[in-house]
Amino acid sequence: MSHASSDAKPTPRVPAPDKLSSRRLPRWSPLAIAVGAVAIGAAIGAGAGLSSHIQWGLIALALFVLGSYAITARVEGTRQAKDRVATSLIWSSFVVAVIPLYSLVQTTISKGVKVLDGTFLTHSMNNVLTIQPGGGVYHAIIGTLEQVGIATVIAAPIGILTAVYLVEYGRGTLAKWVTFFVDVMTGVPSIVAGLFILSLWFVLVGSAPASGFAGSLALAILMLPVVVRSTEEMLKLVPNELREASLALGVPKWRTITKVVIPTAIGGITTGVMLAISRIAGESAPIALLVFGSNLINTNPFSGPQSSLPYYIYQQYGNGNDPSYNRAWAAALVLIAFVMILNAVARGIARWKAPKTGR
Known part of the structure; x- marks a missing residue:
């Protein structure tokens, strides 16, 4: 019995999984990355003297995508980082599409309400000079x-x-x-x-x-x-x-x-x-x-x-x-x-x- 036990080969040890690859980012991490990207993008835009907030936003979007990939690759691995980048690009495209629409509606409302009232909706331009206020639609x-x-x-x-x-x-x-x-x-x-x-x-x-x-x-x-x-x-x-x-x-x-x-x-x-x-x-x-x-x-x-x-x-x-x-x-x-x-x-x-x- 002792001889048999001595001839038995030891079971190879399975290496422990990489602790870093098994970790997951918290649910609030995308929001935190977005806030950080906006802050850094605003700082870069102000420091570079960029007057347009659209340029600040584009810088923040680029930083958001890059930051999502870098942080996710460091914590969860490259595969999850690629998935996170794809998700970030989808959300970024959504934001880019919504911003012009919001700007259009907001500008139209802010400028259109100046003369929009009951008189405007119930009167025509008959006998109204174009250089004077009044008239309607x-x-x-x-x-x-x-x-x-x-x-x-x-x-x-x-x-x-x-x-x-x-x-x-x-x-x-x-x-x-x-x-x-x-x-x-x-x-x-x-x-x-x-x-x-x-x-x-x-x-x-x-x-x-x-x-x-x-x-x-x-x-x-x-x-x-x-x-x-x-x-x-x-x-x-x-x-x-x-x-x-x-x-x-x-x-x-x-x-x-x-x-x-x-x-x-x-x-x-x-x-x-x-x-x-x-x-x-x-x-x-x-x-x-x-x-x-x-x-x-x-x-x-x-x-x-x-x-x-x-x-x-x-x-x-x-x-x-x-x-x-x-x-x-x-x-x-x-x-x-x-x-x-x-x-x-x-x-x-x-x-x-x-x-x-x-x-």
């Missing part, structure tokens, strides 16, 4: 609502039906050509759409257009590809099992589309239409070419010049005086509020029309 609000509304009535049904054809029926050459032209129309500048309607109007009528309806036709051209693409993507997200189940019960395909497919995707379709409306709500080039703008209230979109919010902003800012600048900023704030209301309505409709699932 009521006529431009009416023009925007009518022009965008007519464009939506034209483009939304055509776009939705086109998307239904491409997803549910389109398999041949025609579908390929339709897809090609939709892609081409997506990149058409707004001024080109205005020139197209202007040329077509001269051919059909023989005189220059001066109506909100002409502008609505150009806006509908710009809106159509956005509606087609967004609706197409939403229809593709509908599970094929729903279509197959409906067809297996003997339901015709057209009824399956109207009763199963479209109701399932109605939330996304509505959101896409609202995004398309937001896309055309800020266009001024077609209005300048086709509607000409006006300082008077014109509630008839089929006759006479008519203004809109984007054209009103362009017109007022071009006057080159402080009262006009204030009116332009106030109109820009009204336009932003209009787009935000559209998005809120889209979310409400999408939630209301979303398919209900049982518990």
Whole structure:
């Protein structure tokens, strides 16, 4: 027994894991690194005489990414450091994207509230001198609502039906050509759409257009590809099992589309239409070419010049005086509020029309 025990080889010792690599940074470490990066970035910017705070922020972002990698590599290892750097880059990109948006909204609000009141919203620029304060944006609000509304009535049904054809029926050459032209129309500048309607109007009528309806036709051209693409993507997200189940019960395909497919995707379709409306709500080039703008209230979109919010902003800012600048900023704030209301309505409709699932 003693001989057997003496011949037994000792079990090799497993080296203890590196204590440093098993450590983890605390949860608050990213915040601490960010605060340190901001402090050092501000110190470097002030010491170097950089007057722009944006430059300070870019320095702080670079220090944040480098600091995250260095500290994480020291404590957790290189692999975790690379993961932390990727996360830091994502957050940095988010901050870089949000800062201009915040600056835009903050600047518009601070300058737009100077003249934004009930009088501004309920009066036009009739008999108001551009170099004097006063006047309002009521006529431009009416023009925007009518022009965008007519464009939506034209483009939304055509776009939705086109998307239904491409997803549910389109398999041949025609579908390929339709897809090609939709892609081409997506990149058409707004001024080109205005020139197209202007040329077509001269051919059909023989005189220059001066109506909100002409502008609505150009806006509908710009809106159509956005509606087609967004609706197409939403229809593709509908599970094929729903279509197959409906067809297996003997339901015709057209009824399956109207009763199963479209109701399932109605939330996304509505959101896409609202995004398309937001896309055309800020266009001024077609209005300048086709509607000409006006300082008077014109509630008839089929006759006479008519203004809109984007054209009103362009017109007022071009006057080159402080009262006009204030009116332009106030109109820009009204336009932003209009787009935000559209998005809120889209979310409400999408939630209301979303398919209900049982518990």
